[in-house]
Amino acid sequence: MSYDIEKIGRGPLEAVSIIPPGPITLVAVGDKERDVLAVGMFNVFSFRPPIVGIAVTASRYSYKLLDESPDFSINIPGRDMIEKVNCCGSKSGKSVDKFKDCGLTAVPGKRIKSPSVGECLMNIECKKMDYFEKGDHIWFFGQVVHSEVAADYDHSKVLLYRDGEFWGVSESLKPE
Ligand SMILES: Cc1cc2nc3c(=O)[nH]c(=O)nc-3n(C[C@H](O)[C@H](O)[C@H](O)COP(=O)(O)O)c2cc1C
Numbered sequence: 001m002s003y004d005i006e007k008i009g010r011g012p013l014e015a016v017s018i019i020p021p022g023p024i025t026l027v028a029v030g031d032k033e034r035d036v037l038a039v040g041m042f043n044v045f046s047f048r049p050p051i052v053g054i055a056v057t058a059s060r061y062s063y064k065l066l067d068e069s070p071d072f073s074i075n076i077p078g079r080d081m082i083e084k085v086n087c088c089g090s091k092s093g094k095s096v097d098k099f100k101d102c103g104l105t106a107v108p109g110k111r112i113k114s115p116s117v118g119e120c121l122m123n124i125e126c127k128k129m130d131y132f133e134k135g136d137h138i139w140f141f142g143q144v145v146h147s148e149v150a151a152d153y154d155h156s157k158v159l160l161y162r163d164g165e166f167w168g169v170s171e172s173l174k175p176e
Pocket residue numbers: 024035036037038039040041042055056057060061062063085086088089090091092093094161
């Protein structure tokens with residue numbers, strides 16, 4: 001045995017909840033009727049072409065817009081945006097304009113109809129591809145058609161999230 005780690009059993013739900021944190025995103029969708037929500041279930045699915053995915057529960061108001069819209073934007077907030085992320089992740093666009101209510105700027109998309117979030121470090125414009133339902137979430141895939149990144153961007157500036165807690169990136173590690 002070449003390892004020395006004591007392990008304890010965990011239930012399946014607990015196990016997926018303690019998988020290390022990943023980027024939190026703000027997803028903006030819609031044209032005349034628009035919404036922005038917090039999405040932690042985000043992934044990159046392909047590099048050539050660049051394809052990303054977000055997972056949303058069908059009960060969300062934004063689900064209807066994602067279903068109807070030809071596109072959406074994925075926006076990466078900075079570490080100073082926890083309150084705005086929680087605002088987008090707790091109110092419903094059914095009753096409020098979350099851009100106004102959460103203090104965010106809807107910037108017109110360059111290659112898509114959906115807006116981007118001006119305050120975020122990174123704006124990724126996506127044309128909607130297909131979607132599939134798995135368990136309690138529906139994954140929407142998007143091909144990246146345009147993106148803009150803060151000129152002074154580096155990973156230490158972003159927010160990570162898992163299971164109710166936010167984290168930061170502290171250091172880059174090199175192989176020994
Ligand atoms: C940090 C955070 C992460 C979230 N991640 C997701 C997610 O991945 N998928 C999802 O459907 N909802 C997620 N939510 C919940 C939605 O953002 C929330 O229900 C929001 O109010 C939905 O807005 P809407 O009704 O305008 O669509 C998250 C909330 C927070 C605070």
